[in-house]
Amino acid sequence: MRKQMAQRKSPRSDRRLAKCHVSSLRHCHVSLPYFSVVCILSIRRSDETHVVMSRTCPRPRTCSMSRVDAADVLTDMQATAVVIYIRARYPRSYHQDIQCQIQLLNNLHHDIHSSCNMATEFLTPFSTFLTTPINSLPNEILLDIFELAVEDVWTRNTKDGHNCAFKLSQVCERWRSIMLNHTIMWRRLHIGDGLGQRQRTLECLRRIQGNRFSPQESYPWVSIDNHLTGPALEIDINCGDTNKYCAGVTLRKYLHRVTKLRISASPEPMLVMTKFCHKEPAPLLEELTIVPQVGATRWATYISGVDLEDLFRNEAPLLRKVDLTLVHLRWPKQLLKNLRFLTLRWAPFGDWPQLYNLLDALAASPELEELHLLCPPDALHPSYPDFGPAQDLFRDVADAADRGTKVFLPCFKMLALENAFIETLPLLVPFFDVPNIEELRLIADDDQSELRLGDLPSCDFFDRVIALRITGAGFESMHATARLVALIDAMPKLDKLKLQAGAGPQLLQHYIRELEDATRWAM
Amino acid sequence: MSITLISKEGAQFLVSKPVADRIGVVRDCAYGADFWLGYAVATDDSMGITLANVTSSILSKILVWCEHYKDMEPLVDGDSNMEFPEWDMAYIGHDMNQILFVLEAADYLHIPGLLLLACKGIADVLDGRNPRGICDLLGIVMDFSHRQEVDMDKENGYWRWFLHPT
Known part of the structure; x- marks a missing residue:
């Protein structure tokens, strides 16, 4: 037994135990694994008897010593002395392994800690992403929001609307991905001057052209041919000399996809762009606006070869809404047909239509709903005191009257006359056969104190009007108010009077006085 | 009902x-x-x-x-x-x-x-809000890569693009 124990124990341990006359060593099999801290309680009961037993072990699962309660031993054996030996045995070879393992564990702990930090950093954006309500919306709804946002701004200001699409694409990666993957978001194109505008125009064109993966048949997608498919475009050109060729080339390349086109430019760009417009058809064009900038009007009258009559090679079958400032040399008969909304803006030196021209144009658009004849304030230049839009329009009034024809417009609902054109009212409306007319709109920014309405004819037009809208403060003089009252009296079915933008105080005063007089008379 | x-x-x-x-x-x-x-x-x-x-x-x-x-x-x-x-x-x-x-x-x-x-x-x-304002309003994190930021600078026509076109 001793031999076996001597083989198991270290030399130091053997020496310590050898001094004891231990008869009970048979109970103490000190075969501890390493790392064990062993408390050995040695109790001398008598000179001849020693008891050695284990008391505690910090790692009892690795301790194979028999366990004896020290208190019981002391009580039973009347111990006279207690010696406690604490031994920890760490062999050198294992000690190095342990150090390595500890180092490895430290490294592992460090790695885990680093990984935790990285994971936290990685997950923080996701948690932020998930806790942000708008990030939980599906792409389709976000696309609807973007579409509404761009459309709203575009309606107010085309340049801002164009930039709004870029802003939305620069918010975060998801929004950018949505914007770039839907070419429909880039269908509104503003070509103007200024820093970065050309770059943005080209970028926008690249985005329109670059995504051809899902051409659809329904609006606003078009598929003219296999190579130039994409969303239908709305182009607003408002530029000077800087981007005129960029605008011209854009028109030439994409005119077949344009649904709404607005050109507002100074003289030379206007010439360039209209020349480009002559070369290509516009099969999808629905709305056309041509408004020369200041200075372009007079210059444009000297342009040859840019008559609107030949615009788009006479191929714009879907054109329904036209807003023109008449600076061309010939009345565009081919352009003004099958329209629903027609706005003609007067310009000095322009080639205004004579009455039979206008009536022919109206007759060519049986579905016409609205006609606006607009004249800017102060259009009557002092050097031409007797020459204004009204006189210009009715130079041939005698010939037109001789024709004795009326233009039948079953869908016609509104006639709007502005400033100097208000005088044309009694001359113009007898030629209209408009069974569904609803509203007459008079816009007076100029002083109408010398308004010449003459005797209002009795005609179906006045009999059928049910709403009169007066805008502007031009009717504030007594004379104009009196003429207005006469006009109102000539419309028996009138039941809505809308007064806007400063119009009305004098007119209301008139009716209040009239009501007071009637009340006194009744009393 | x-x-x-x-x-x-x-x-x-x-x-x-x-x-x-x-x-x-x-x-x-x-x-x-x-x-x-x-x-x-x-x-x-x-x-x-x-x-x-x-x-x-x-x-x-x-x-x-x-x-x-x-x-x-x-x-x-x-x-x-x-x-x-x-x-x-x-x-x-x-x-x-x-x-x-x-x-x-x-x-x-x-x-x-x-x-x-x-x-x-x-x-x-x-x-009327710029991208930064939209991010602040909605709590969105601008998580663009460097490449995307360069692209956006090009779109915006910033001076960096003109000085370093690559």
Whole structure:
């Protein structure tokens, strides 16, 4: 037994135990694994008897010593002395392994800690992403929001609307991905001057052209041919000399996809762009606006070869809404047909239509709903005191009257006359056969104190009007108010009077006085 | 006939049929099953339809909209030249969180008119803000890569692009 124990124990341990006359060593099999801290309680009961037993072990699962309660031993054996030996045995070879393992564990702990930090950093954006309500919306709804946002701004200001699409694409990666993957978001194109505008125009064109993966048949997608498919475009050109060729080339390349086109430019760009417009058809064009900038009007009258009559090679079958400032040399008969909304803006030196021209144009658009004849304030230049839009329009009034024809417009609902054109009212409306007319709109920014309405004819037009809208403060003089009252009296079915933008105080005063007089008379 | 709607918190809302018709989920659940099953699921007042994803406050707000439009058609997607009535714009307001909750609920309840109105509300709030302002408003993190930032600088025509075109 001793031999076996001597083989198991270290030399130091053997020496310590050898001094004891231990008869009970048979109970103490000190075969501890390493790392064990062993408390050995040695109790001398008598000179001849020693008891050695284990008391505690910090790692009892690795301790194979028999366990004896020290208190019981002391009580039973009347111990006279207690010696406690604490031994920890760490062999050198294992000690190095342990150090390595500890180092490895430290490294592992460090790695885990680093990984935790990285994971936290990685997950923080996701948690932020998930806790942000708008990030939980599906792409389709976000696309609807973007579409509404761009459309709203575009309606107010085309340049801002164009930039709004870029802003939305620069918010975060998801929004950018949505914007770039839907070419429909880039269908509104503003070509103007200024820093970065050309770059943005080209970028926008690249985005329109670059995504051809899902051409659809329904609006606003078009598929003219296999190579130039994409969303239908709305182009607003408002530029000077800087981007005129960029605008011209854009028109030439994409005119077949344009649904709404607005050109507002100074003289030379206007010439360039209209020349480009002559070369290509516009099969999808629905709305056309041509408004020369200041200075372009007079210059444009000297342009040859840019008559609107030949615009788009006479191929714009879907054109329904036209807003023109008449600076061309010939009345565009081919352009003004099958329209629903027609706005003609007067310009000095322009080639205004004579009455039979206008009536022919109206007759060519049986579905016409609205006609606006607009004249800017102060259009009557002092050097031409007797020459204004009204006189210009009715130079041939005698010939037109001789024709004795009326233009039948079953869908016609509104006639709007502005400033100097208000005088044309009694001359113009007898030629209209408009069974569904609803509203007459008079816009007076100029002083109408010398308004010449003459005797209002009795005609179906006045009999059928049910709403009169007066805008502007031009009717504030007594004379104009009196003429207005006469006009109102000539419309028996009138039941809505809308007064806007400063119009009305004098007119209301008139009716209040009239009501007071009637009340006194009744009393 | 009326239907009881139960919100996420368990609050009950008694609504009439015209109002319930505006809510697609409720309409399908209460009346649409009649087509497939031969009988309606909710045929009396005692039955309730639980809308587990809609809180009481949002549901009550949505019911105000449904009550307003019980007799007329709201604007829906596809109307050209949309111009929302003043009542709609006053209803939706400018509180972004509230609009987002209404939007999520309208999507869940399948109310296209309200969904479009909420989209319009968010679009109005986004109006006039630059990308940084939108991020701050909505709590979005700008998570662009360096490459994307360079691309955006090109789009914006910033001086960096002109100095370092590569």
